[in-house]
Amino acid sequence: MMRHLKRLYIGIVFFFLYAPILILMIFSFNKSRYMSKWDGFSLKWYADLFSDRDIMSALYYTLLIAVLSTIIATVIGLITAIGIHDMNKLGKGIMVNISYLPILNPDIVTGISLMMLFVFMKLELGFLTLLLAHITFNVPYVIFSILPKLRQMNKHLYEAALDLGATPFYAFRKVILPEIMPGVVTGMILAFTLSIDDFVISYFTTGAGVSNLSIIIYSMARVGIKPTINALSTLLFISVLLLLLIVNKRTSNNNGKEKVI
Template sequence: MVKSALKKIYTALIFTFLYSPIVVLIIFSFNSSKSRAHWTGFTLDWYVQLFKDQQIMGALYNTIVIALIASIFATIIGTFAALGIHNMKKFGKALVMNITYLPVLNPDIVTGISLMLLFIFAKVELGFFSMLLAHITINIPYVILSVLPKIKQLNMQIYDAALDLGATPMHAYRKVIFPQIMPGIFTGFLLAFTMSIDDFVISFFTTGSGVSNLAITIWSMARRGVNPKINAMLSIMFASVILLLLIVNNRMSRDGRKEKLT
């Protein structure tokens, strides 16, 4: 009984330590004063001013466009890469998977500087396009790692049966394989989208003059002091990430229930 109570207290302390700063940030995004220590009244002015700020809105546009395009391309490339890796022999699969893990485990600053040097060497102008290529590159491993578990759960006899019944390999993949691995593809897309919005270090090293995403813009504004508009923007970003996580978890729960029923 005492041990169970201690575990609950310990868990509560961990979550309090992790999320109390975010709760304070969200609360002060509604503070009528610029003060970061005293509550002076409730207001939505900072959210109104946020959406009137052209710099932030431009950064938001770049962030969403880059995240969407990068996620789509990374999902397509990562899905076909996962199918290819699954069909490899044991040694080749192990080798490629170890290479796939490297960008995930590699420090962002190493990846960012490496991509910057590559773009300079290849004479690619740093800007919107270079940041987009960087985001596609860093998102592909996350898609592969999301799709592969679903491929491993496949019953390949259904695919073989489709071929025996006269379907072409492409038609069998489109009608048999892809519908079964779609939950993994969807999860990979959402994960890639979230990682793209969240990224700062790699974006910082691969962008050029006049092009920035939200992470870079917030960092630039924070150097001059924490403006309440930053609190409002971060609150919206936090709420968006929570919403995405709820969608992913709900999707995974439904898939789990379907697998149990079948």
């Protein structure tokens, strides 16, 4: 009896979580533009999607910003994490706490504060400001993915490498980097997904002509239902699913331990 109840309850919760997405996906193949009736199978919303210049440009900017901000944030975060690790207690405390601010602060506050900064600096809101904003909120996640790995590392390894005649950079590349690599990869994945998914901060820090997918969806949904968004959702859902499956496979191959997901 209890077992069936449990199964039923879990079933209902997963139905609640997935039914809306699944219905959206099914109706992306509907010929009619209304979701009240099924008019037959059609791929026309997908055709519309790929011929919609706004959506395609948003997709381009989303990916471009995600890739650029991930690369830059990972480099900055990696270097900074190493620096922070070597700081004295006070410096470390200050750095960690200030870096935590963008994580703790509500997105909307981060968004408007950056917007005010850019307007104050007379930077025109657009691609550059969007990129700067994304790097700003990504770096802390990279730092906090790498710091624990540095803490776990045996610091004598690096010294040993130096004693054996390695240059600091060579020792970094051959000793430190391999040790902290899992943290770097975690940070990168986090940064990339956060950037792709971000709406609130992007909404406030971008200007005319440069939108990411979230902003496009928001402005379309505000007006009402549009079946092209259904098609877009379907494609995004499938890409997220594939990405997660790959990441999961990768991490479970690596070390059987549970990962950050």
